[in-house]
Amino acid sequence: MSKRIDVDGVEVELRKHHFSKQLRLSIRGGKAMVTMPRRASYRVAAQFARSKSAWIVRQAAQSTVLSPPTTPQRNQARELLLRKLEQWSPEMGVEWQRLRIGNQLSRWGSCSSSGTLSFNWRAMYLPEQLLDYLVIHELAHVEHPNHSPQFWELVERYDVRFKQSRKNLKQIDFTEIEG
Numbered sequence: 001m002s003k004r005i006d007v008d009g010v011e012v013e014l015r016k017h018h019f020s021k022q023l024r025l026s027i028r029g030g031k032a033m034v035t036m037p038r039r040a041s042y043r044v045a046a047q048f049a050r051s052k053s054a055w056i057v058r059q060a061a062q063s064t065v066l067s068p069p070t071t072p073q074r075n076q077a078r079e080l081l082l083r084k085l086e087q088w089s090p091e092m093g094v095e096w097q098r099l100r101i102g103n104q105l106s107r108w109g110s111c112s113s114s115g116t117l118s119f120n121w122r123a124m125y126l127p128e129q130l131l132d133y134l135v136i137h138e139l140a141h142v143e144h145p146n147h148s149p150q151f152w153e154l155v156e157r158y159d160v161r162f163k164q165s166r167k168n169l170k171q172i173d174f175t176e177i178e179g
């Protein structure tokens, strides 16, 4: 169940959630959302969002114009990811073709059918454990271009903490990383 409202030109989604205990405001990829307990009213959630309008507008503006990396940043990201790929690729017995460093707004990484691995340049700011998980995840896609049980089995073989890492990675907001 959800509803959309406009707060000073920014669309804000009000979403009821089973596990919410209180109103919570978040921004991801230029989209704002208030999660709320099921019993709370949309009117109160809308009031809550409007009381934070200055923050919402600032965050939304920042996240939609997320800057591309500078050349040193791009080089640093490439170097780090290359090092990680050279570590995990032989260990997993998976071969990849090409490394691309991108400025995607909503993804950490992806893998094409031709074996090109793309990583968000911001991955270089990730804690080691999450970076390892990300690289293992994309390498596993070379073997399994899906999220099948076989795919996750392969991931788990090299990262037993993958479930936690996956959760943590999803929760990181790009705007926070740029800081």
Ligand SMILES: [Zn+2]
Pocket: 137, 141, 146, 147
């Ligand atoms: Zn995946």
